[in-house]
Amino acid sequence: MTLPPLASYTPLVRLLMTGLNGTLGPKVARVFEQHGATCIGWNRLQTPPDDEAAGQAYLHGLSPDAIVHLAMGSEAWAARLARYAATSRIPFAFTSSVMVFEENPDGPHQLADAPTPSGEYGQYKMRCEQAILSANPQATVARIGWQIDPEATGNNMLAQLDGWQRDKGEVSASRLWRPACSFMEDTAAALWTLIHSPQAGVVHLDSNARHGYTFDQVALALAARFERDWNVVPTEAFRRDQRLIGSEELMLDLAVQLPTLSA
Numbered sequence: 001m002t003l004p005p006l007a008s009y010t011p012l013v014r015l016l017m018t019g020l021n022g023t024l025g026p027k028v029a030r031v032f033e034q035h036g037a038t039c040i041g042w043n044r045l046q047t048p049p050d051d052e053a054a055g056q057a058y059l060h061g062l063s064p065d066a067i068v069h070l071a072m073g074s075e076a077w078a079a080r081l082a083r084y085a086a087t088s089r090i091p092f093a094f095t096s097s098v099m100v101f102e103e104n105p106d107g108p109h110q111l112a113d114a115p116t117p118s119g120e121y122g123q124y125k126m127r128c129e130q131a132i133l134s135a136n137p138q139a140t141v142a143r144i145g146w147q148i149d150p151e152a153t154g155n156n157m158l159a160q161l162d163g164w165q166r167d168k169g170e171v172s173a174s175r176l177w178r179p180a181c182s183f184m185e186d187t188a189a190a191l192w193t194l195i196h197s198p199q200a201g202v203v204h205l206d207s208n209a210r211h212g213y214t215f216d217q218v219a220l221a222l223a224a225r226f227e228r229d230w231n232v233v234p235t236e237a238f239r240r241d242q243r244l245i246g247s248e249e250l251m252l253d254l255a256v257q258l259p260t261l262s263a
Contacts, residue, residue: 019070145180
């Protein structure tokens with residue numbers, strides 16, 4: 001895939017990237033490294049995230065050109081990373097989640113909409129957003145939806161649907177749900193753009209924002225592209241418009257990756 005051109009391209013960038021052992025982190029690092037960046041992780045055993053003195057020493061010793069915070073961890077750690085970026089005048093990006101929004105009110109969710117989480121994970125992400133933007137108003141908070149990748153495990157839509165088919169003999173997919181979702185490589189490309197052309201505040205990274213394909217359509221398109229013999233069963237069991245809108249210029253449309261959606 002052709003990576004998007006950048007207004008201010010830096011051939012060699014030394015980045016601190018937390019979460020390199022997670023689901024999304026390795027994919028983001030791969031895209032960044034294709035651009036010539038060096039991605040350095042955070043070793044939790046050597047430098048516990050909640051050891052403030054050790055963390056500050058690590059940051060000052062590393063002296064990164066930018067920070068991309070993808071890892072789970074305390075709000076205090078997120079705030080310290082964001083504050084260091086503000087003091088050092090370097091870009092900072094954090095991945096939040098569509099789960100900061102619940103179904104009431106329903107979407108599509110605008111950039112200015114107030115978070116309404118009810119679940120523990122969504123509340124945690126909301127607190128991180130607040131802590132980061134309080135410490136560094138110039139930080140970028142990138143909300144993302146369900147991620148898709150042909151290789152990744154963990155919280156990955158393709159792997160999840162494989163599991164449903166294996167365990168249940170079918171993939172139940174609501175035709176009344178319009179999920180926020182993107183391929184990991186497209187999310188990574190957007191984060192790369194945001195590090196080099198930072199946007200202060202919240203952005204929404206959702207490849208389904210423009211057209212709002214329903215979950216059964218997405219499942220069938222995934223099965224076609226990746227040659228899955230799934231038994232996709234459309235249902236009406238879940239009604240929700242989960243789309244994250246307002247930053248469509250940063251993301252490829254989902255039909256670029258799943259051509260049968262536009263057939």
